[in-house]
Amino acid sequence: MKTAIALALAGALLTMDVGAADQGWDGKKLYRYTNEHGVQVLDDVVPPRYVAGGYEVLTPSGRILEVVAPELTGKELAEKKRREARLEADLQLLRRYNSIADIESARKRKLAIVRQDIAILRSNIASLNRQVQSEESAAARTQRNGGTVSAELLERIKALREEVNVVNERLSLREKEAVAINSEFDQAASRYQEIAGK
Numbered sequence: 001m002k003t004a005i006a007l008a009l010a011g012a013l014l015t016m017d018v019g020a021a022d023q024g025w026d027g028k029k030l031y032r033y034t035n036e037h038g039v040q041v042l043d044d045v046v047p048p049r050y051v052a053g054g055y056e057v058l059t060p061s062g063r064i065l066e067v068v069a070p071e072l073t074g075k076e077l078a079e080k081k082r083r084e085a086r087l088e089a090d091l092q093l094l095r096r097y098n099s100i101a102d103i104e105s106a107r108k109r110k111l112a113i114v115r116q117d118i119a120i121l122r123s124n125i126a127s128l129n130r131q132v133q134s135e136e137s138a139a140a141r142t143q144r145n146g147g148t149v150s151a152e153l154l155e156r157i158k159a160l161r162e163e164v165n166v167v168n169e170r171l172s173l174r175e176k177e178a179v180a181i182n183s184e185f186d187q188a189a190s191r192y193q194e195i196a197g198k
Helices: 002-023 074-096 100-144 151-196
Strands: 030-034 040-043 055-058 064-068
Touching: 074 151, 100 151
Parallel strands: none
Antiparallel strands: 030 040, 030 055, 055 064
C-alpha cells in the first residue's frame, strides 16, 4: 500500500518537474532531425544539409514546439500543385452552378450566341459568293463579246474572293469554338456529378 502511494507521489512529482521545467523554460530550443544513416539526432542546430529532410523543434524537456515537414521533390511538388489547382477548379464549379440543369442552361446560352454568329457568317458567305458569281458572269460576257475585262472589275472580283476567305476563316473559328464549348460543359457536368453527387 505504502509502495503504491510512494509510486503515485513520485509520478506526480515527476510530472510537476516536467511542467515546471516548461513553465520556467528559458527559450532554449533543441532540434531533432534524421541524418544520412537514418539515425535521429538531437542538437542545438540543424546542419544545412539536413534541413530539406524536415525536423522537429523541441524544448529541453522534450515538448515539441514545431514540426517542419520535409521539402517536396519536384514530382511531389508538381502533384501537390495539380491537386491544389483541381481543388480550386472544383470550388469554382460549385460556386458557379447549383445543379446539372444550371450547367446545361449556361451551355445553351453560350452556344446560342455562337450559333447566331455562325448563321450570320454563313449568310455573309452566301451573299459574297453571289456577288463573286455576278461579277465573274459580267467578266465572262465581256470576254464572249470580244471586249476586254476592266482592271477595276478584276480588282473587285479579287477583293470579293479575299473577303470570302476571311469570312470562311472566321466561320471555321466559330465552329471550333462551338465544339470547345460543348467539350467544356461536358467536362463541367461530369465533374459536377462526381463532386456533388447530383
